[in-house]
Amino acid sequence: MQSMCRWFIPFNAILATISGSLIGFLVASIIRPPYSFFKFTIVHIGIGNIGNVPLVLIAALCRDESNPSGDSLKCSEDGNAYISFGQWVGAIVLYTYVYQMLAPPPEGTFYVEDRDLPIKSPPTNDVPEKIPLLPPPEPQPTELITSKEGKIRGFLGYLYERLKLKQILQPPIIASILAMVIGAVPLLKRLVLTDDAPFLFITDSCLILGEVMIPCILLALGGNLVDRPGNLKLGFRTTAAIIFARLVLVPPAGIGIVTLADKLGFLPPGDKMF
Incomplete structure (x- = not known):
């Protein structure tokens, strides 16, 4: 990876997600979709082009005699390796960033009337008292808490919850x-x-x-x-904006990232498949 600069493949997937999400936020701020579809619009523009279509394109491209590698077998091996190497980062993005973006808002439901943009927290007035779904954990024995093993377990459990490893793994x-x-x-x-x-x-x-x-x-x-x-509540304007951003705005941003990386020498020289 270090000698061939292939570390840039997963890094490129992260940069593409960031740039696409910024474009999605800009588009969503301009068109102001319904409240329940604001984050939905950002996510679909930001990560909508990350998928399995490149695998289909590689299979068709490598059967052509004029493929970048010359040899069809090597073309398929390199192409599938490069694409798969970037897709595992896409899976992590899906189960972390996208999962959080599509989680229900503080109100508990996406379908809130008479609102256009989301808010970070519900109004302070007329807020019902929140009752936890699960009862609080029973207090641990003192000797377990003060013991070294108990402290280690507590620290690992804290990390597990804070890092949301159950969601990521x-x-x-x-x-x-x-x-x-x-x-x-x-x-x-x-x-x-x-x-x-x-x-x-x-x-x-x-x-x-x-x-x-x-x-x-x-x-x-x-x-x-x-x-x-599609969903009728999404509206034609929002649907058209998502399609336009994904097909017209996001691809040039991705090409710009790769072109800049090539200018900076981050791409392996002479690797046409890359």
């Missing part, structure tokens, strides 16, 4: 971490990824699942569009 993220560990450790790589690996069936299973992933995603998308494409 989702199956796609765990799988990505395991894949990088296996690929980076020579012993584990020989057990799973080489042609004569004793556990090669794991790799074959992943390849089979990977080939059916995109058709399944498209089927699920089609199922979601059975009633109608």
Whole structure:
């Protein structure tokens, strides 16, 4: 990664999310969508172009004799590796940033009438007393709290809650971490990824699942569009603004980031696939 500057792939995904979200916030501030769709608009503009379409494009591109790598096999291997290397960051962004942005507002529901923009906290007047859904935890025994083991557990539990690790450690993220560990450790790589690996069936299973992933995603998308494409409460103006921002404003920003990185020497020289 350090010698070939491939660390820029996940870093680029983060920069693309930041720049896209800034564009989304600007667009949402101008068009002022309904209150319940303000953050929705920002998220769909900011991360809407992060998806699995590049995998389809790579498969088609590498079958062409004039592909960037020359060799179709090497083209597929490099292209899938580069795209996958950036997508695991997209999974982390999805389960952290997007999850928080689409969480219900303080009012408890998105559908609030007579409001255009969200507020950070509800008004101070006429606020019902908040009752916790779960009872407070029972007090710990004094000897457990004062013990070294109890302090360590309490500190780890505090970190677990503050960092929201339960939310972050989702199956796609765990799988990505395991894949990088296996690929980076020579012993584990020989057990799973080489042609004569004793556990090669794991790799074959992943390849089979990977080939059916995109058709399944498209089927699920089609199922979601059975009633109608979109929500009537979103409005035509907001829908048009999201499409315009994603297709016209966000791509030049991404191209600008990559071009600047190339000018600064962050991209590997001579790597046409990159």
